[in-house]
Amino acid sequence: DAKTTQPPSMDCAEGRAANLPCNHSTIxxxxxxxxxxxxxxxxPQYIIHGLKxxxxxxxxxxxxxxxxxxxxxxxxxxxxxxxxxxxxIVRSPTNTGNQFYFGTGxxxxxxx
Amino acid sequence: KAGVTQTPRYLIKTRGQQxxxxxxxxxxxxxxxxxxxxxxxxxxxxxxYFSETQRNKGNFPGRFSxxxxxxxxxxxxxxxxxxxxSALYLxxxxxxxxxxxxxxxxxxxxxx
Numbered sequence: 001d002a003k004t005t006q007p008p009s010m011d012c013a014e015g016r017a018a019n020l021p022c023n024h025s026t027i028x029x030x031x032x033x034x035x036x037x038x039x040x041x042x043x044p045q046y047i048i049h050g051l052k053x054x055x056x057x058x059x060x061x062x063x064x065x066x067x068x069x070x071x072x073x074x075x076x077x078x079x080x081x082x083x084x085x086x087x088x089i090v091r092s093p094t095n096t097g098n099q100f101y102f103g104t105g106x107x108x109x110x111x112x
Numbered sequence: 113k114a115g116v117t118q119t120p121r122y123l124i125k126t127r128g129q130q131x132x133x134x135x136x137x138x139x140x141x142x143x144x145x146x147x148x149x150x151x152x153x154x155x156x157x158x159x160x161y162f163s164e165t166q167r168n169k170g171n172f173p174g175r176f177s178x179x180x181x182x183x184x185x186x187x188x189x190x191x192x193x194x195x196x197x198s199a200l201y202l203x204x205x206x207x208x209x210x211x212x213x214x215x216x217x218x219x220x221x222x223x224x
Binding site for chain 2: 043046049
């Protein structure tokens with residue numbers, strides 16, 4: 001699985017869009033990008049994943065650059081409950097199994 | 113539908129004892145993975161079971177073991193507990209390969 005790089009922390013004003021970047025410059029063509037978040041002492045929560053195309057669901061949007069070397073998770077209207085650690089993970093479908101390798105993530109603080 | 117259920121939520125054990133943690137996956141999910149989370153090491157993959165077989169194992173000593181039953185419920189066991197085993201133990205279930213994983217709330221183990 002390709003390695004990811006994320007900023008250690010970010011702030012965002014409540015009601016504004018939170019844009020969380022992730023660098024995965026060594027990603028392979030068949031590797032997926034996943035995003036999870038973890039609110040203090042709870043289990044990680046799945047947010048979204050994608051391969052090449054941009055994806056959107058009820059929680060967030062995932063924008064993947066054309067060369068796939070980086071991506072951005074967008075929370076369109078951040079609320080205080082979005083304060084959490086956000087993990088960007090790259091996974092290869094050639095790996096048997098469903099293990100996820102979490103890095104250190106980005107600690108997002110939503111400010112009132 | 114019901115999420116991933118982990119029991120117990122909290123546990124205090126003494127050094128040298130053993131402990132068994134339980135995980136009930138989402139109905140229909142056949143893959144169950146286990147993770148250890150500590151402040152120093154972050155989230156680390158322990159092992160994954162699929163259809164009662166261990167498919168992958170992380171870099172943990174043999175004191176950590178697990179199993180999966182025919183109904184997909186899983187247990188993990190830690191023998192000869194050490195202080196460093198104090199952690200949040202998380203279980204995740206997946207429907208199939210390369211799909212998103214859904215995490216339980218975890219079991220907080222404290223070894224004294």
